[in-house]
Amino acid sequence: MNEEKLAHLLEQVKTGQCGIDEAIADLKRLPAEDIGFACLDHHRTLRTGIPEVVFGENKSAEQICEIFSRMVQRDGAVMATRISVEKAVVVCGKFPDAEYHEAARIVVVKKNEDKISGAPIVVASAGTSDIPVAEEVKVTAETLGCEVQPVYDVGVAGIHRLYNRMDVLRCASVVVVVAGMEGALPSVVAGLIDKPVIAVPTSVGYGAGYGGIAALLGMLNSCAPGIAVVNIDNGFGAACMALLIAKGQSK
Amino acid sequence: MNEEKLAHLLEQVKTGQCGIDEAIADLKRLPAEDIGFACLDHHRTLRTGIPEVVFGENKSAEQICEIFSRMVQRDGAVMATRISVEKAVVVCGKFPDAEYHEAARIVVVKKNEDKISGAPIVVASAGTSDIPVAEEVKVTAETLGCEVQPVYDVGVAGIHRLYNRMDVLRCASVVVVVAGMEGALPSVVAGLIDKPVIAVPTSVGYGAGYGGIAALLGMLNSCAPGIAVVNIDNGFGAACMALLIAKGQSK
Amino acid sequence: MNEEKLAHLLEQVKTGQCGIDEAIADLKRLPAEDIGFACLDHHRTLRTGIPEVVFGENKSAEQICEIFSRMVQRDGAVMATRISVEKAVVVCGKFPDAEYHEAARIVVVKKNEDKISGAPIVVASAGTSDIPVAEEVKVTAETLGCEVQPVYDVGVAGIHRLYNRMDVLRCASVVVVVAGMEGALPSVVAGLIDKPVIAVPTSVGYGAGYGGIAALLGMLNSCAPGIAVVNIDNGFGAACMALLIAKGQSK
Amino acid sequence: MNEEKLAHLLEQVKTGQCGIDEAIADLKRLPAEDIGFACLDHHRTLRTGIPEVVFGENKSAEQICEIFSRMVQRDGAVMATRISVEKAVVVCGKFPDAEYHEAARIVVVKKNEDKISGAPIVVASAGTSDIPVAEEVKVTAETLGCEVQPVYDVGVAGIHRLYNRMDVLRCASVVVVVAGMEGALPSVVAGLIDKPVIAVPTSVGYGAGYGGIAALLGMLNSCAPGIAVVNIDNGFGAACMALLIAKGQSK
Amino acid sequence: MNEEKLAHLLEQVKTGQCGIDEAIADLKRLPAEDIGFACLDHHRTLRTGIPEVVFGENKSAEQICEIFSRMVQRDGAVMATRISVEKAVVVCGKFPDAEYHEAARIVVVKKNEDKISGAPIVVASAGTSDIPVAEEVKVTAETLGCEVQPVYDVGVAGIHRLYNRMDVLRCASVVVVVAGMEGALPSVVAGLIDKPVIAVPTSVGYGAGYGGIAALLGMLNSCAPGIAVVNIDNGFGAACMALLIAKGQSK
Amino acid sequence: MNEEKLAHLLEQVKTGQCGIDEAIADLKRLPAEDIGFACLDHHRTLRTGIPEVVFGENKSAEQICEIFSRMVQRDGAVMATRISVEKAVVVCGKFPDAEYHEAARIVVVKKNEDKISGAPIVVASAGTSDIPVAEEVKVTAETLGCEVQPVYDVGVAGIHRLYNRMDVLRCASVVVVVAGMEGALPSVVAGLIDKPVIAVPTSVGYGAGYGGIAALLGMLNSCAPGIAVVNIDNGFGAACMALLIAKGQSK
Amino acid sequence: MNEEKLAHLLEQVKTGQCGIDEAIADLKRLPAEDIGFACLDHHRTLRTGIPEVVFGENKSAEQICEIFSRMVQRDGAVMATRISVEKAVVVCGKFPDAEYHEAARIVVVKKNEDKISGAPIVVASAGTSDIPVAEEVKVTAETLGCEVQPVYDVGVAGIHRLYNRMDVLRCASVVVVVAGMEGALPSVVAGLIDKPVIAVPTSVGYGAGYGGIAALLGMLNSCAPGIAVVNIDNGFGAACMALLIAKGQSK
Amino acid sequence: MNEEKLAHLLEQVKTGQCGIDEAIADLKRLPAEDIGFACLDHHRTLRTGIPEVVFGENKSAEQICEIFSRMVQRDGAVMATRISVEKAVVVCGKFPDAEYHEAARIVVVKKNEDKISGAPIVVASAGTSDIPVAEEVKVTAETLGCEVQPVYDVGVAGIHRLYNRMDVLRCASVVVVVAGMEGALPSVVAGLIDKPVIAVPTSVGYGAGYGGIAALLGMLNSCAPGIAVVNIDNGFGAACMALLIAKGQSK
Numbered sequence A, B, C, D, E, F, G, H: 001m002n003e004e005k006l007a008h009l010l011e012q013v014k015t016g017q018c019g020i021d022e023a024i025a026d027l028k029r030l031p032a033e034d035i036g037f038a039c040l041d042h043h044r045t046l047r048t049g050i051p052e053v054v055f056g057e058n059k060s061a062e063q064i065c066e067i068f069s070r071m072v073q074r075d076g077a078v079m080a081t082r083i084s085v086e087k088a089v090v091v092c093g094k095f096p097d098a099e100y101h102e103a104a105r106i107v108v109v110k111k112n113e114d115k116i117s118g119a120p121i122v123v124a125s126a127g128t129s130d131i132p133v134a135e136e137v138k139v140t141a142e143t144l145g146c147e148v149q150p151v152y153d154v155g156v157a158g159i160h161r162l163y164n165r166m167d168v169l170r171c172a173s174v175v176v177v178v179a180g181m182e183g184a185l186p187s188v189v190a191g192l193i194d195k196p197v198i199a200v201p202t203s204v205g206y207g208a209g210y211g212g213i214a215a216l217l218g219m220l221n222s223c224a225p226g227i228a229v230v231n232i233d234n235g236f237g238a239a240c241m242a243l244l245i246a247k248g249q250s251k
Helices: A002-014 A020-029 A031-047 A061-075 A085-094 A128-143 A166-170 A185-190 A207-220 A235-250 B002-014 B020-029 B031-047 B061-075 B085-094 B128-143 B166-170 B185-190 B207-220 B235-250 C002-015 C020-029 C031-047 C061-075 C085-094 C128-143 C166-170 C185-190 C207-220 C235-250 D002-015 D020-029 D031-047 D061-075 D085-094 D128-143 D166-170 D185-190 D207-220 D235-250 E002-015 E020-028 E031-047 E061-075 E085-094 E128-143 E166-170 E185-190 E207-220 E235-250 F002-015 F020-029 F031-047 F061-075 F085-094 F128-143 F166-170 F185-190 F207-220 F235-250 G002-014 G020-029 G031-047 G061-075 G085-094 G128-143 G166-170 G185-190 G207-220 G235-250 H002-014 H020-029 H031-047 H061-075 H085-094 H128-143 H166-170 H185-190 H207-220 H235-250
Strands: A052-055 A078-081 A099-101 A106-109 A121-125 A148-151 A174-179 A197-201 A227-229 B052-055 B078-081 B099-101 B106-109 B121-125 B148-151 B174-179 B197-201 B227-229 C052-055 C078-081 C099-101 C106-109 C121-125 C148-151 C174-179 C197-201 C227-229 D052-055 D078-081 D099-101 D106-109 D121-125 D148-151 D174-179 D197-201 D227-229 E052-055 E078-081 E099-101 E106-109 E121-125 E148-151 E174-179 E197-201 E227-229 F052-055 F078-081 F099-101 F106-109 F121-125 F148-151 F174-179 F197-201 F227-229 G052-055 G078-081 G099-101 G106-109 G121-125 G148-151 G174-179 G197-201 G227-229 H052-055 H078-081 H099-101 H106-109 H121-125 H148-151 H174-179 H197-201 H227-229
Touching (some): A002 B002, A052 A061, A061 A106, A078 A128, A085 A106, A121 A128, A121 A166, A174 A185, A174 A235, A185 A207, A185 A227, A207 A227, A207 C207, A207 F207, A227 H227, A235 H227, B121 B128, B185 B197, B185 B207, B197 B207, B207 H207, B227 C227, C002 E020, C052 C061, C061 C085, C085 C099, C085 C106, C121 C128, C128 C148, C174 C185, C185 C197, D052 D061, D061 D078, D061 D085, D061 D106, D106 D128, D128 D148, D128 D174, D128 D235, D174 D185, D174 D235, D185 D207, D197 D207, D197 D235, D207 F207, D227 E235, E052 E061, E061 E085, E078 E128, E121 E128, E121 E235, E185 E197, E197 E235, F020 H002, F052 F061, F061 F078, F078 F128, F128 F148, F128 F174, F128 F197, F185 F197, F185 F227, F197 F207, F207 F227, F227 G235, F235 G227, G002 G020, G061 G085, G061 G106, G106 G128, G121 G128, G128 G235, G148 G166, G174 G185, G174 G235, G185 G207, G197 G235, G207 G227, G207 H207, H052 H061, H085 H099, H085 H106, H128 H174, H174 H185, H174 H235, H185 H197, H185 H207
Parallel strands (some): A197 A227, B121 B174, B174 B197, C052 C078, C197 C227, D174 D197, E121 E148, E121 E174, F174 F197, F197 F227, G121 G148
Antiparallel strands (some): C099 C106, D099 D106, F078 F106, F099 F106, G078 G106, H078 H106, H099 H106
């Protein structure tokens, strides 16, 4: 559309219907659309075979359905995070292709998509209570085309559990480590492998855990290099970061 | 420059030296420069008769002199905030036109500039310790072309002092209120006049004042409508906001 | 009333019914009423054609109705913010003239009022979740007599959307920017236009967003001059500040 | 009781039934009871005609009734704070002498008591939302024997309302000032009178008010001397402090 | 002065030189001065025999001397807090009547003053490191006319030290308790006596004491009624509050 | 199991079925299992006669039952903390051997176990509202084999109550002190006895107590040596720490 | 002394020189001294062969020498923590018996003392920067009579270093774990051994470590039971806690 | 070494010199050394051609020289961060091969090393004050073998500067974005490209920037997916994370 408009303008310049000064003035008033081009291109590439993502936390089942209708029509695929069982029932009732991942609280409507080749993303979680966030990582990354290997319940209070899974960790393209409470697991993992570690603090804990601050600060202050951190409970964000890293390796 | 480049491209389109597809491709790769146009225009307007502003806090006298050299050459005017007496001595030694406002900690090198017409900006301060920040507001706004009326030392602990100056406050285009400690003055001022109030918390105080947090939170939670707040000790930012408001009225 | 009382006192002084010392003593005991005069005048001016505003958050539908009854009787107009759908049903049932703005959560009972002339207030919002606060700004400002132009869903993660609306932003009297999460939009807007920007952080987000602190701090620390900030989710306060700025320009 | 025990021991020393060394050993093992004496005396004095106070927030109606039964039996009087209407219905149903102060959320069962003579305690509140806390101050102090004079809704956003009540404030033995949001009222009051001011921050507000922190910090950092502060929403504590001050004056 | 002006106006009204309407207009424009009357009266009373107080923390010795010159000339007395030894040497060199209280960091120039009768203020401190703040309380209150009884180094880690001084505490008009670290002493004191307790948190401590926050929060959350709190290290403020309480009793 | 595997490997080395290089390679790939040995041994020891502990806060009754089934089958014993009455009814319905400690919110299914000899653990609580956490300490420690002596409601606001129980405190192996609000009790206790004190802050309180922060900071900043602190409301953690200390003494 | 006084009083009761009522009154006025007995006894026991401890941080070398003079005279022993090299030179110059432990920043003047028998205290530190705090633990505990085994530089970023020292850790009476940054080491240690772990957060780190908060929160939220925490950098406090635990085992 | 020891043990098992039970016992006591193997291997790989890194902030020039001596001897290479000019002069005086990067505050002694192939790391900085941290990223990554492309001074207040560099950003393997104040740049960058973004908040700013908290929170709460965050001013950590990502792509 914009490209057509631009072509039309240039055509007019070529044919003399539009003077150069006039064309410059027109072009100046349209920079956003020019960027819009780039961004849309970029977005289109990003979106090929990849469902759009809706943050479902504060949206009603009805609102989610409405967004899904538009997105499925446009892209043939859509994905929503933070969806309770109650909302999922409604959404899946309306969209027969929708699949609900209960542990991850994610609903996905997807067409077939190209897989990203290469080593899998490993998702490690410290405790059983961190699994919902770990599953958000896993389902998001899988939906976006990555292979994911889960390594759950390997927290530092019983560190031998982690050692039993070192071979899996060492073969990752990138490791996402999900931990609440004191959030110490990423430091230990990063001290043992030479892969980038994405640390996800969770709000698991109570008292001076302050809804994930203790874990967040612990991860930011890690004594082990090779760690970067996302927001508390932000499994989706960690999956996106991991995806971009894995994609870089698959090229 | 960019405009020339653009004209050249369009000329080539017109003469057929450059195909339309090729031109579209070129234009797509240059959106930033298009925006650059707009921004530069905008900046040029902004800068007419207005000195550039340098944040001097963490810069050495030498660094400030170097920046001044380039800016004076380009614009004939420059202004720097957060300049200690020691640095000012060095800077004013090198730039004979430079004027140092000690209380405001500002150095100004300026050409004559157009004044903004209309009602003055009033700068009110709660205590004598808040005056350096109030002076930063005053000297910044005056340098940028506004008339400023100071109303100092009218804090809420002796509120009759404020009442004695109500006539000045009522004639303002906008009132900047500078206060530390509990930061209560903006609420009282905003409850008495119908002008926009820009509240500047200062780091004056100790203990549970936490370097200005108490004043900042107080101002954000004001029970009187018509107040907006800038960062702690940010006299420069308040002056810029006030200037934009005053300019709107002078048009 | 007070003026009558004062006239009566002076009459008594004139006629010798009241001695000068006695009159001085009386006058000293009444300063509040003198100020009361001014304040009432001032308030009367403020209130002309403008509904009183009730903060509805912690009030029951019954309490709101009771306040409305008194205010409508006195002023013929009233407005209440933070009204849930449930409360709105009750209130609108009792006051047939009342209009409920659901997105803004505002109920308005208003007489016709004089419009403020001049450029519109522009309200920009970063995400769709910020729209309720943006609507609080819009409905408040419109109710108070301003023209408002909304520019929604133009957050920095897809900045081309903002560029598409630059012409609207550039024609504003003042721009209110509503954003949650990292609250970066006001900096970008203020870097592109020469109008005052009022930044409204919202509690949209989770984890280390801490109910709007991240956005609030981001806005207070903006690297772009010409921004002032109101409390988290305080759409009403931003509208009042914007109104006072717009009124200054309309005179 | 303890005194009897002590008398009995000394009697035995006197009669030689108990040796001095033995008595010393006994006395050493009983210091707590000695202090207990003092404390009980002190407590008894405190309690004369004064109901015991129960913090009702986290107690069920049943638990409150059970405590009331024991206290009424022992002291003939009892008082409980933070009692919801629902709990009050249950409690007043069981204790026909109980009186519920709904605004203050206090239930009182009391015998007649001696009044504290002298100037009244004045309780000032900034907004209507602060009244529940102000009423907790008022009902507590009245129940404990003080005369209380309320001065409500005199916040700094419309400071003429405060001036209209200066005569009441000036006659106080002590002024309790209750305010939420920015908590500026105590500073203004303390700047106008020469009585001790007890400042009570309330959790009224939202956003960066952080449940009363803004008001608390504002009050702690007051620029006016003669203010001391109690916990957020702690009307009961303020009333106790005021009572002790008023009692000192009545002696 | 103002009173003369007012008398003159009324005289003119009486003689008909000034019409009533004209007089009303005049009076309306002067409310601040009317309040000024009251405030000045009030201030004059406050200041009788009482030195003005200068906060010396961020002022140079020269600035302090300049303020002293003006104040001594006007009032014959002055007092400054937070004065280092270095500044005191300069100030006392210029003002031979000045007396420096090193522990309290206070300089006083005073004429003889009327003493406040009645029971003394007791100042209790927890540790030896809290003594500077305790001395600020003591010297301030003594300078303002109160008798003060110090009870130092009676912290809760060796609570028998407090018991040895109970007789002194019980005879106080009001007790100021100064404590850093966990700030537990005020709770224990308030649990043992029936006098108002003013708690002063100090910045003594390290680590999670956060410059006095731990003590401040502890005191605000005291389980013992009859306590109110001032800012961290605010010995001066505590002394003013204590003075107002003691004065109420001496009347 | 692992040991068998290891023995088998070594047997193969001995008989030449497995070469030394091959055995080294095998052993290197199994370090975690080696540690697993140690840990499992260690765990087995820890678990002898001691029920496993489930944190029940965010688990449904169904989830708890499922975990119980597996654990009872494996260990014959299990224990779960933070169990509401509603969940307890379900769990105890399914497990007839289960015992619910309502005040402590703990469910225990246990075989008979060896008692830890020596002096009892003393659990002191400041107020009645702290008792649920104190009971979590008590029931946990008893379930794990320790004798526990409760000393409840001995807070610093009435310190004579503590003195009456000094003999109990002095005979402890370790004292767990549970307190909310200002959390001053551990300091007083540690100043009176020569036993290790484990301090447990509780979330009891309101306003500036911030859900236990005031108590936590108070305890961390205690002026009395011999105190260490656990998380807010972490009765279970305090009991484990106390158990390890008591076990050290019983050997 | 007090005991003599008490004996004298009882003697007078016995001989009739003092009536029983009179004696009761006397005894009531002396409870503090009775407790004083106990406390002094208790203190004497505590202090036998143990140097008094002076917190040297904010004291001058002169003040420390003065305190040392009195203490050495009374007890023959004294110890001071947080002593810089500069102060140590002065103090050791005056007290030839004084020994300075530079890494621990402790000066000790001690007579021979009885050793506490039993297993040693193990002090583990995460990084080399944590060693000063670890040394404060070590020197304090050794000075107070305990054997101490250091295990330094075994942080979680290279966890094999910890495994190499497991035999030392397993033989401890109690383990003090000193760590800054994310403070993860105590969790790992407590997951591997069955001894009580005292965690000491240090202020080592920068940025979001906030002077030790990250480590402190991490330790409080540890997922491993059997940990209790002391204040940031509080090596002395950890040593005292460890000493009391070790003493319990040696009895 | 350890492998030899292990081989020796197995040899002894093979020859019967060591029984199987004895060997198992030995092996159990050595797991750490087994892990040590793995870790050492892993470390050796990591360290090939890569200098060790010393955090120089709190170390004296002498301490740094001492560490350098050992490391250069062992590895032939070493690198230290946070080195002031003063320290650098001393270190470079002793190590003629050492090179000081003043803006980055890094000293490097390095042998030739293998370069990591593939797309460069791009380091973008918002303001000129952020350049020291950006340079720490650049010099670290270059020293560790990566090509780095700097894009400085492209903050959001003049966003056209960023657009001019889009081609560089789009060709990165990974983009490190360094920003202080409100920290908005990472969001904008991540919204424009499909590469992983590592966000580095800096302590640049003042007032409510709180030494980098505003930037840190802003980055954690970014509305753009594909961002992970490191500690404030942690250029070194960001470079390590970027290196691991770039290495993954170069394989």
